[in-house]
Amino acid sequence: MKRRVLPGLPLSLGITLVYAAIIIVLPLVALVFKAASLGFADYWRIVSSDRAVASYLVTVSCALAATLFNLVFGMALAWVLVRYRFPGRRVVDALVDLPFALPTAVAGISLTTLFAVNGWFGGPLSALGVKVAYTPLGIMVAMAFTSLPFVVRTVQPVLEELDPTLEEAAQTLGGSDLSVFARVVLPLLTPALLAGVSLSFARSLGEFGAIIFIAGNQPFETEITALLAFIRLEEYDYPASAAIASVMLITAFVMLAVTNLMQARALRYTVRN
Amino acid sequence: MTGPSPHRRPPRIGEAPAFRRTLLAIVLFFVAVIIVAPLSVIGVHAVSKGLPYFAAAIAEPDTRHAIMLTVLTALIAVPINTAFGIAAAWAITKHDFPGRRLLLIVIEIPFSVSPIVAGVSYLFVYGLQGLFGPALEAADLKIMFALPGIVLASMFVTAPFVARELIPLMQAQGRDLEEAATSLGASGWRTFLTVTLPNIKWALLYGVVLCNSRVMGEFGAVSVVSGNIRGQTNTLPLHIELLYHDYDAVGAFAAASILATLAIVTLCVKVVLERQGAGRRNRPATLAGNESLSEVKP
Numbered sequence: 167m168k169r170r171v172l173p174g175l176p177l178s179l180g181i182t183l184v185y186a187a188i189i190i191v192l193p194l195v196a197l198v199f200k201a202a203s204l205g206f207a208d209y210w211r212i213v214s215s216d217r218a219v220a221s222y223l224v225t226v227s228c229a230l231a232a233t234l235f236n237l238v239f240g241m242a243l244a245w246v247l248v249r250y251r252f253p254g255r256r257v258v259d260a261l262v263d264l265p266f267a268l269p270t271a272v273a274g275i276s277l278t279t280l281f282a283v284n285g286w287f288g289g290p291l292s293a294l295g296v297k298v299a300y301t302p303l304g305i306m307v308a309m310a311f312t313s314l315p316f317v318v319r320t321v322q323p324v325l326e327e328l329d330p331t332l333e334e335a336a337q338t339l340g341g342s343d344l345s346v347f348a349r350v351v352l353p354l355l356t357p358a359l360l361a362g363v364s365l366s367f368a369r370s371l372g373e374f375g376a377i378i379f380i381a382g383n384q385p386f387e388t389e390i391t392a393l394l395a396f397i398r399l400e401e402y403d404y405p406a407s408a409a410i411a412s413v414m415l416i417t418a419f420v421m422l423a424v425t426n427l428m429q430a431r432a433l434r435y436t437v438r439n
Numbered sequence: 440m441t442g443p444s445p446h447r448r449p450p451r452i453g454e455a456p457a458f459r460r461t462l463l464a465i466v467l468f469f470v471a472v473i474i475v476a477p478l479s480v481i482g483v484h485a486v487s488k489g490l491p492y493f494a495a496a497i498a499e500p501d502t503r504h505a506i507m508l509t510v511l512t513a514l515i516a517v518p519i520n521t522a523f524g525i526a527a528a529w530a531i532t533k534h535d536f537p538g539r540r541l542l543l544i545v546i547e548i549p550f551s552v553s554p555i556v557a558g559v560s561y562l563f564v565y566g567l568q569g570l571f572g573p574a575l576e577a578a579d580l581k582i583m584f585a586l587p588g589i590v591l592a593s594m595f596v597t598a599p600f601v602a603r604e605l606i607p608l609m610q611a612q613g614r615d616l617e618e619a620a621t622s623l624g625a626s627g628w629r630t631f632l633t634v635t636l637p638n639i640k641w642a643l644l645y646g647v648v649l650c651n652s653r654v655m656g657e658f659g660a661v662s663v664v665s666g667n668i669r670g671q672t673n674t675l676p677l678h679i680e681l682l683y684h685d686y687d688a689v690g691a692f693a694a695a696s697i698l699a700t701l702a703i704v705t706l707c708v709k710v711v712l713e714r715q716g717a718g719r720r721n722r723p724a725t726l727a728g729n730e731s732l733s734e735v736k737p
Contacts, residue, residue: 172617173627175534181526186545189523189594193560194548196570200563239469246466249453258467260710261474266649267702267709268478269656271676272695275683276477279484279692286476311473333452343452351452372553375658375676379683392555392659399559399663404568411559415552422544422551 194415201412204405212409221391222413228302228390229370232309236366237359239310240317247318248325265314270375277308278380300382305390308377309370316369320362320432324355357432364428368421372414481699484692496693501670505678506697511586512674513654516593520650524601525643529631532609533617543606549598557595558663561588584666589674592660597650604646604717605639612638641717645709652705656698 201209212218246252247259265273281288281298288299298304328351336346374392382388389397391414398407453459486493496502527546531539549557563569565582575582582588616638620630636643658676665672673681675698682691712718 172533172614172621172630174529174631175536178526178530179534179536181523182530182542182546185523185526185598186542189591189598190545190548193557193564193595194552196563197556197560199570200568239466242462242466243470245453246463249451250459250463252463256710258470260706261470263706263709264474264478264702267652267705269658269676269698269702271658271679272481272656272698272702273477275679275688275691275695276480279688280476280480286480287472311477314473330451337452343455343458346452368551372551372556374553374555375662379680392553395555395559396663399562404563407559408563411556414556415560418548418551418553418556422548425551426544 197408197411197415200405200408204409208405209409212406213413217385217389218391218394218410218413220386221389221394224302224305224388225371225390225392228305229309229367231306232313232370233363233367235306235310236314236317237363240314240362240366241321241355241359244318244321244325248322262315262318265312270312270373271379273311274308274376274379277311277376278304281307281380299380300388302388304380304382305377305388308380309373312373312376313366313369316366317359317362320358320365321355324358324432328354357428357434361425361428361432364421364425368418368425371417371421478699478703481692481695484688485696487692488689492689493693493696496687496690497697499690501673502675502678502682502690502694504670505673505675505694508586508589508673509655509675512589512593513651515590516597516654517647517651520594520597521601521643521647523598524603524605524646524650527602528605528609528639529635531606533614546599546602549595554596554657554659555663558592558660561592561595561660561664565591583664584668584672586672588664589661589672592664593654593657596657596660597653600650600653601643601646604642604649608639608642609635641712641715645712645717648705648708648712652701655701 204212243258243262247255247262278285278299280286281291281304283289283292283297283299285299288297291298296303298307332350332354333346336350341349372392374390374396377390378393381390381393383393391410395407395410395414398404398410453462527542530536531542562583564571565575565588566572567576567583569583582591616634617630620634621627625633656676657674658680661674662677662680665674665677667673667677667681669678669681675694679691679694679698682688682694709718
């Protein structure tokens with residue numbers, strides 16, 4: 167039997183394509199054009215300059231540290247929310263999404279105020295000799311905050327639907343809690359963890375608003391790549407800004423491919439369960 | 440005869456009381472430090488010089504202007520993105536055409552691209568250095584460093600918000616109801632309004648709320664394209680930065696408390712809508728990674 171075709175394809179697809187072309191694709195093409203107009207030698211000189219390379223190192227190393235924190239803490243938070251019943255659980259569950267709902271500039275000033283030397287946390291920490299605000303540690307805190315929900319929200323549904331009989335079987339075979347977790351539960355969570363981690367890392371690489379307040383923004387030390395692109399713009403050095411932004415764009419596309427791959431893997435495992 | 444009954448299940452792993460208490464304590468400690476404290480510090484600092492000072496800070500003309508500009512931006516960008524999201528979801532889930540998967544990836548690009556990259560990109564389209572810059576200047580049209588630029592950058596950043604709530608849901612709901620409606624003679628619009636819309640209303644509202652929250656809070660992309668002209672092109676997040684760097688911390692936190700309130704309202708609405716079945720549960724984090732969407736239905 168021939169399948170009936172629903173109406174509205176020309177209109178809906180037309181709107182979608184025109185909007186996607188003008189709003190999403192055109193600006194990115196313009197950026198690539200601008201960066202390409204530099205010529206390879208100039209482009210390479212800009213993107214491999216000492217200050218740019220230092221900014222990549224700061225951004226990537228802080229993003230790695232923040233993601234590692236979110237891997238462990240996000241996993242623990244998801245576990246507590248799914249497995250344990252305690253007063254205030256629903257409130258905590260709702261608050262997990264706060265970093266997505268709170269504007270990054272607001273997060274930036276409030277984290278900076280908390281971790282500055284005279285702040286609620288900065289004071290006690292500086293007594294211990296730990297400086298957070300205006301150091302790479304501050305960048306990590308801001309990145310960890312803004313990407314916190316990713317791991318929790320990818321692991322949580324998988325943990326909820328985990329078949330309890332798998333754990334029971336492992337326990338009856340004499341496995342300790344630790345070995346059951348490491349050898350039965352963790353492998354089942356790994357695809358979701360990887361998906362969450364890749365999303366969290368990608369978000370940290372591109373974050374701007376929350377970081378610039380707390381980072382101190384010293385070139386070679388606490389200057390992230392997004393800020394360098396912004397500074398070049400304010401200096402009217404448009405080609406340099408385009409070149410640095412294009413590096414971030416390429417990174418974003420690589421991360422988009424990675425996250426989609428991880429997500430497809432995670433779903434395949436979820437479905438198989 | 441004292442061994443455990445064969446029917447009694449062992450406690451699940453991680454249920455030992457000492458372990459449970461320790462893990463719960465550690466997690467709640469970090470939740471307090473990372474999530475609750477940043478939220479509390481906004482409220483505490485906003486009213487640290489008393490309520491009259493707080494009220495005066497919010498009523499200050501530049502702050503009022505920033506609020507108005509932020510609301511105006513949302514009033515333009517959110518409806519347009521909602522229409523786009525509905526159109527994209529209808530085209531992708533109710534029809535088969537080549538390139539659906541590619542289209543899904545394109546729609547998701549703004550999630551992966553740094554807001555700064557988005558802002559810089561828009562400058563190279565509509566700015567003086569950009570593709571249309573000279574033509575726009577000749578026609579005396581100002582897009583960058585003005586409201587249109589702010590709206591465009593906000594639309595880029597939030598383009599996927601509505602679509603990504605609707606697409607997985609409409610894909611799961613299939614096409615049978617719509618096919619029945621049209622075979623009974625309903626027009627496309629009538630089918631959408633009376634058959635599809637009632638099934639997607641909560642997810643749609645959910646997407647709109649998240650889209651609005653992000654538009655009102657967007658900082659990076661808007662800070663590139665706005666030009667930061669006090670009292671003219673400063674949205675609320677940009678105005679917060681300006682006050683903060685002017686060492687007017689109380690003014691900055693007073694303005695920030697408005698956006699923090701919006702964030703809390705958004706979270707409450709999310710919880711309510713999730714009870715209606717909308718939102719994150721069983722939804723993939725990325726659309727294009729969802730294999731069920733890339734299969735062409737027989």
